[in-house]
Structure formats: C-alpha cells, structure tokens
Amino acid sequence: MLFVKKNEDIMILKLGGSLITSKNEPFSLRKEIIQNSINEIIRSNKKLIIVHGGGSFGHPIAQEYEISRGRKNSIENQIFGLSKTHEVMVQLNSYIIQKFLEQKIPTLSIQTSSIFINNNGEVFCNLDAIKQCLKLGILPVVYGDIIFSLDGNFSILSGDKIILLLCQNLKEFNINKVIFAFEEDGIYLYNKSKDKIEVVEEINCNDIGSLPLANLGKKIDVTGGIKGKLDNIKSICTLNIPVQIINGLVEGNIFKALNNEKLKCTNIKIPS
Numbered sequence: 001m002l003f004v005k006k007n008e009d010i011m012i013l014k015l016g017g018s019l020i021t022s023k024n025e026p027f028s029l030r031k032e033i034i035q036n037s038i039n040e041i042i043r044s045n046k047k048l049i050i051v052h053g054g055g056s057f058g059h060p061i062a063q064e065y066e067i068s069r070g071r072k073n074s075i076e077n078q079i080f081g082l083s084k085t086h087e088v089m090v091q092l093n094s095y096i097i098q099k100f101l102e103q104k105i106p107t108l109s110i111q112t113s114s115i116f117i118n119n120n121g122e123v124f125c126n127l128d129a130i131k132q133c134l135k136l137g138i139l140p141v142v143y144g145d146i147i148f149s150l151d152g153n154f155s156i157l158s159g160d161k162i163i164l165l166l167c168q169n170l171k172e173f174n175i176n177k178v179i180f181a182f183e184e185d186g187i188y189l190y191n192k193s194k195d196k197i198e199v200v201e202e203i204n205c206n207d208i209g210s211l212p213l214a215n216l217g218k219k220i221d222v223t224g225g226i227k228g229k230l231d232n233i234k235s236i237c238t239l240n241i242p243v244q245i246i247n248g249l250v251e252g253n254i255f256k257a258l259n260n261e262k263l264k265c266t267n268i269k270i271p272s
Helices: 031-044 055-064 078-101 128-136 159-169 205-210 225-237 253-258
Strands: 009-015 048-052 107-110 116-119 122-125 139-143 145-148 154-157 174-182 188-191 196-199 202-204 243-247 266-269
Touching: 009 031, 009 159, 009 253, 031 078, 031 253, 048 078, 048 159, 055 078, 078 107, 078 139, 078 145, 107 128, 116 145, 122 159, 128 139, 139 159, 159 174, 159 225, 174 225, 174 253, 202 205, 205 225, 205 266, 225 243, 225 266, 243 253
Parallel strands: 009 048, 009 174, 048 139, 107 139, 174 243, 202 266
Antiparallel strands: 116 122, 145 154, 188 196, 243 266
C-alpha cells in the first residue's frame, strides 16, 4: 500500500458480511472470495480503508442476545452474549488481517469498540489510530462490532454506520469514493411497467427515499438491512462523496471499482 500524505485521496471499501461469509451457515468463511478480494485490493495498489461486516459470525449471536436493543435484564447471559459477539468478530477480522500479512502487506486491525463511543444517541470517535495508519502506509481494517454507551449501555455499530462516521470525521483526507462490495450486482428495483426486477445503474442521491426496492429475500441482519444501508449511503453522498455498489462475487469487480473502470453496478450520484 502506498504512503498517504495529508489531504491525499483515499477510498473506503466495504466488504459486506454476506460476501465474505455464508450468512445461513454460522461461522462460515468464504475463503476463496476473501482471498480473491484481497488479491484485487493488493493488485490495485490504491490507498484505502477497509471496513467489513459480520455476516454469519456476528449477526447470529447478536440476534440471539438482542445486543442491538441494549441491556435487557430479561435476557439470560446477555453480557456474555455481548462479549461473545465481539470475540467472533475479532476472529473474522483476524483471518482477513492474516491473509494480508501473508502477502507482506502492512495491515492493522482497528477495534471498533475502542475508537467509537455512544453518548445519548450520538456516536463520538477518536480516529487518530486510523490517521496514523494512513500516514505510515499501513492498511487499516475496521469492522462492525459492539459499541459502548457512556450511560453504561451498549448496542451494535454497523460497518455501514462506521463508514459514514469515517467520511464525516476524516476531514484531513480526501475520500473520493466509497465502494460497497456485496453479493448482488447493485440495487434491485421493481419496474412496474415491465413487471420485472432489475438492477439500476444510476441513482440520484435525492431519490433514495422513494425507490421501489425489490424484495430479494430476508436474511439475518441486526444492523438495518437494505433500507438502513441506503439511509447511510444517502448521508455519505450529501458529503459530496460518490458511492458505488458492486458485486464482490464477480472476479475483477473490486479491482475495476478501485481503478474507476466500467463494470455492472449501481452508482449513487452526489447532489448537484
């Protein structure tokens, strides 16, 4: 990875939990997909921050113990569930970090619960560690995880929300694009006139709230599903940062997105 100077361009890449794990099989890694993604990231030689989701590692346990809803005395062993949710996310993150290190890429895990804190619904952050990584040419890897509140409570901070917070607070770096790599070709809409579901190539940021989203089937997700993702994406775009939603299962897509090459995907236009 290249050395990043102050005010230099960087990108943020989200590796969706449903891309790097099989959501219907607890604690399952899509090892080939992870390796292909890493290879394309390294080959691109771009300056970036990686954020990844929880998939079949974090979501099932967080759902079982209702971590996203905060402390509830009625849930047996919930604090154990909180710790376990974090631990399995560390396991997933460690696997990804190791694969980069095996190829001699300086990479560092950034623990979400150590740099973000909730205070009455507002998330505060200390991003000094990420800034130093970027300045030293280290690839920082952040992940969806538990987050503590100053009032003694807790919840889940999704990878999508983390990306928004990074975009809002890394002012000294020029974030020129955010890429979401999932297991679909982009955002699917229902075309009423054709009575069919199809990928939309381009969306205006201002139209996100009124999109006729297609139902592609419900999967376990404790962080808001597709609507929650789009809400965060809209907020990112209002910061004048374009967003691209791509299919990480298709070989070469991550490399193409990082190099601004043409590919089948959904592009979210920033407000004019």
